[in-house]
Amino acid sequence: MVPKLSCARWHAVVAMFLLLGLILCRTGVAEEADHWRRAREQLTRIISQGVKDPRVLAVVSKTERHLFVPESQRKNAYFDMSLPIGGGVTISPPYVVAFMTEQLRPQPTDRVLEIGTGSGYQAAMLSPLVSEVYTIEIVEDLGRQAAERLKRLAYDNVRVKVGDGFQGWPEHAPFDKIIVTCSPEKIPEPLIAQLKDGGTMLIPLGKRFEQSLCLVTKRDGKLKREVLESTFFVPMTGRAEVLRHQKQDDGVPIVVNGGFEQHIGQGTPMGWYNLRQATVASDSGAPEGKAYLHFENKTPGRLAVALQAMGLDGRRFKEIEISVAVRPANVMLGDKESYSGVAVRFYDEQRARVSAARFGPWSGSASWSEHGTRFRVPPETRLVVIGLGLFGATGELAFDSLQVKANQTVVKGPFD
Structure with missing residues (x-):
């Protein structure tokens, strides 16, 4: 038999549970606030x-x-x-x-x-x-x-x-x-x-x-x-x-300064943005011209990257081909999240990401070599962003002669 509680005791029990709920709620709020604070500190x-x-x-x-x-x-x-x-x-x-x-x-x-x-x-x-x-x-x-x-x-x-x-x-x-x-x-x-x-x-x-x-x-x-x-x-x-003189984008991707010969001041390539630990370097042995884009990162998890956006109409094009010359030097990938190579992100008309793909990785040390691959283009795509560099990996990585081509049909055949 369950004992009956007086009205006063019921009130005491209810109050206890309300207090416990309040404490848990405040604890949760405090933990969440602490999480965001640590995230801001890391971002800073x-x-x-x-x-x-x-x-x-x-x-x-x-x-x-x-x-x-x-x-x-x-x-x-x-x-x-x-x-x-x-x-x-x-x-x-x-x-x-x-x-x-x-x-x-x-x-x-x-x-x-x-x-x-x-x-x-x-x-x-x-x-x-x-x-x-x-x-x-x-x-x-x-x-x-x-x-x-x-x-x-x-x-x-x-x-x-x-x-x-x-x-x-x-x-x-x-x-x-x-x-x-x-x-x-x-x-x-x-x-x-x-x-x-x-x-x-x-x-x-x-x-x-x-x-x-x-x-x-x-x-x-x-x-x-x-x-x-x-x-x-x-x-x-x-x-x-x-x-605006050019009112509409035709959706055909065009790489700007893929050979990195054009730059602003000392070491900043034209056409590339969000540069992190990236500089234009010069070498007579570069695959295209004398300039190339050089990345160096000594801290695991840190980015050394450069980005370029271009129009890409997924209604017109089924795939894109990307080719690039690469030279790694002492590149180490580290944890499973790190990467070295080319990152491709597809966005829709609202600038929401549709999908992503990667090309690489390149690790260790090697002389200049050319690589190419193809990616399917989601039909919702209106914009593609190409990223080059060390995405958390350490070492040095050089890029030159980047080219992008859009195909209206899926091309069959080998491509690495």
Whole structure:
């Protein structure tokens, strides 16, 4: 027989279970918060290999990127990679956001205009470093969500507007700094007019898949432009798309600077972005010309890579052929996650990854040799990103004479 409990004892039992539930809940929340904190610390260490401003690094370590991506992408929030956030828009890799923030040289008195709010992550990074941030997003749902998110997270000096960033925000001009996170072919005239004399603009310019990140300064009404590096951003839409000379991508993949003979300054190859521990080297024995791309990594798990994006229409093409010359030197793969070679990622129209493939690995040491392979193209594909380098592997790896060809039919025959 089960003994009967008095009303008081029932209340005591219920209270005990509620207290236990509260303790477990708080423990779970604390553990989750600690997990995200450790992830940010690891990300900050990675970013600090290239970004040196301690103010920027402090903001990276405190900004909760997992709150700026969709729930389905939170597990990837602190990897150094772009992630889809809806509407064909992506959130840039954290290193790119930190690098751009550092290049902007934000000051506590600055009033900053951002074009391309996205999820609000870049605005959140700028918020503690400047006086005011004005940010414009053309995709209404994204702009509304970003405004709600930034308000909820108490970024009180950030104002969000839904509209065409090409036109800027004249009611609050002039601005000390302007940062553009989408790519027009040319600098929009309204943004030039709204930049304060002596001010700085950071903007990616160029074709749909071939862009340069430019630092623009305005002095006495004149612009001085410095190309920092090649990059890849979503295109600026709205008025900028109307004015774009090449309005549509034909979906035919074309490698830019696959022989690495063209470079920006000392050692930075044109057409390649997100470079990590990668430099252009010169050798008369290189397979194509004198230049080649050289990677070196001494720390297991660290990336030494370079990326290039190109259009690829999976409705037209069934497969792609990739050929490249490779020279490994003391390459060690390490754990099962590490890799050395070519990484291929296929994306759909919304910039969501469809599938991925790899070509390699190459380990040990060897002289120059040529390799080739084929990959099936998923029909949803509209974009392909080619990555070269050491993906956690150590040693040195050189690439030259990269070529990509799209086939409308599946080619039969041997190919390594």
